[in-house]
Amino acid sequence: MSEIPSTMLGWVKAEDRPDGFLQKELPVPVPKHGEVLVKTHSTSICGTDLHIWKWDEWSRANVDLGTVTGHETCGTIIGVGEGVEDRIGEQVSIECHIACWACxxxxxxxxxxxxxxxxxxxxxxxxxxxxxxxxSINARTNPSDLSLPLASIQDPLGNAIHTLTGGPVEGSTIAIHGLGPIGLFSVMVAKMMGAEKIIAVDWDNKFRMDLATRLGADVVLGKDDDVVRSILEQTDGRGVDNSCEFSGSPEAIKNAIRSTRMGGYLNVLSVYGNELIDIPMNDIVFRYLHLKGINGRKMWGTWEKMHALFSAGFDPSPIITHRFPYHDFKKAMKIVSDGNCGKVILEFEVD
Ligand SMILES: NC(=O)c1ccc[n+]([C@@H]2O[C@H](COP(=O)([O-])OP(=O)(O)OC[C@H]3O[C@@H](n4cnc5c(N)ncnc54)[C@H](O)[C@@H]3O)[C@@H](O)[C@H]2O)c1
Ligand SMILES: [Zn+2]
Ligand SMILES: [Zn+2]
Known part of the structure; x- marks a missing residue:
């Protein structure tokens, strides 16, 4: 492996406007106590990165200008800070939630x-x-049967697993609202975990709706369907056991509330561009729904479930539709904004 340079070209959210990204020369960071330095292999683009690109209310409140963004990533450990031993050369993927481990x-x-x-x-x-x-604890060792080019997707795949398993899956009816990459991963995972019926819902993204069909969704609905009525018809009038909301659309969460069975589960991962939205509250009460916000991945239960899926042959590659060299970040963001894609990955130069 070549020597570690002192500077690198990184993408920085630099300007207070949509897009607003600049590729800047930055110092290569030095690992502090308990940290590892990773040489990036690939970084995939998340729905959260799209929020930052669009510079919506949530992003403006959470991201400082000058930040190098991007959190779904994998690479090789090439340096360690004080207190970390024996990790050089390990291939790792990153858990992006950094915890204090003491609260x-x-x-x-x-x-x-x-x-x-x-x-x-x-x-x-x-x-x-x-x-x-x-x-160091956030750099998770990759399973040996997972190829490095696919490894960055463990963050969103973990989101999918965490959301889906917030309710019953095996032998259950499942509705997936929003067929972005995480919704698509959920279709695949629900199928692999033995769901009885999978109903996949998007608005008008034909590319993703077709992909959901190929991944094994039993029914795919869109804007031309009466989503609530169709889900009730598909479930003997009851509603699904487990609804997952991945669209960030106020319309979708209303649909999900009204099409989950009495006493069913509604797990919400989406980030909503505007914090305040109207939802049919009395439906939640009278339908006795378990409504759960989902954040990140359980550390480390979700990672263990995910690695077990890989061992059982789970192959996420059908959802990875585009790869770009990292200098083409803006081209990649354009594809992500247009939405005619599954997961989009940026690839870095590796030795
Ligand atoms: N809570 C967390 O930890 C966490 C982590 C990662 C992502 N997220 C959020 O999860 C969501 C999903 O991310 P993603 O990258 O998979 O998806 P995405 O944001 O790329 O795609 C959302 C999809 O929803 C569809 N959609 C729009 N309106 C709809 C409607 N009314 N009904 C059904 N579908 C509709 C769109 O056509 C699109 O295909 C985003 O809001 C993202 O910010 C949350
Ligand atoms: Zn993410
Ligand atoms: Zn803590």
């Missing part, structure tokens, strides 16, 4: 919602750059 939430096993937590690539510099530092 009550961390102690009860909910480090993904650590009271002092922050997000790599949102609140701190991330991985739209050729090198980055993270706490």
């Amino acid at each position: 009550p939430r961390c102690e009860e096993g909910n480090a993904h919602v650590c009271e002092n937590g922050s997000i790599f690539g949102v609140h701190k510099h991330g991985a739209f750059a050729p090198y980055f530092c993270v706490p």
Whole structure:
């Protein structure tokens, strides 16, 4: 492996406007105590990166100008800070939730919602750059049967698994609202976990709706369908056991509330561009719904479930539709904004 350079070209959210990204020369970071330095192999683009690109209300409140964003990533450990031993050369993928490991939430096993937590690539510099530092514990060793080019998708795949398993899956009826990459991963995971029926819903993204059919969705609905009525018809009038909301659309969450069975589960991962939306509250009450917000991945239960899926032969490659060299970040963001894609990956120069 070549020597570590002192500077690198990284993508920085630099300007207070939609897009607003500049490729800048930056120092290669030096790992602090407990951290590792990773040479980036690939970084995939997340729905959250699209929010930052669009510079919506949520992004303006959460991302400082000057941040290197990008958090779904994998690479090779090439340096370690004090207190970290024996990790050079390991191939790792990153858990982007950085936890304190000492607060009550961390102690009860909910480090993904650590009271002092922050997000790599949102609140701190991330991985739209050729090198980055993270706490050693956040660099998860890749399963040996997972090829490195696919490894960056463990963050969104983990989101899908965490959301889906917020309710019953095996032998259950499932509705997936929003067929972005995480919704598509959920279709695949629900199929692999033995769901009885999978109803996949998007608005008008034909590319993704067709992909959902190929991935094994039993029914695919869109804007021309009466979503609530169709889901009720598909479930003997009851509604599905488990609804997952991945669209960020106020319309979709209303549909999900009204098409989940009595006492069913509604798990919401989406980030909504505007915080305040109208929802049919009495439906939640009278339908006795378990409504759960989902954030990140359980550390490390979700990662263990995901690695078990890989061992059982789970292959995420049909969802990875585009790869770009990292200098073409803006081209890649344009594809992500247009939405005619599954997962889009930026590839870095590797030795
Ligand atoms: N909470 C977390 O930890 C976390 C982590 C990652 C992503 N997210 C959020 O999860 C969501 C999903 O991300 P993604 O990248 O998979 O998807 P995305 O944002 O790329 O795609 C959303 C999809 O929803 C579809 N859609 C729009 N209106 C709809 C409607 N009324 N009904 C059904 N579908 C509709 C769109 O056509 C699109 O295909 C985003 O909001 C993202 O910000 C949350
Ligand atoms: Zn993400
Ligand atoms: Zn904590």
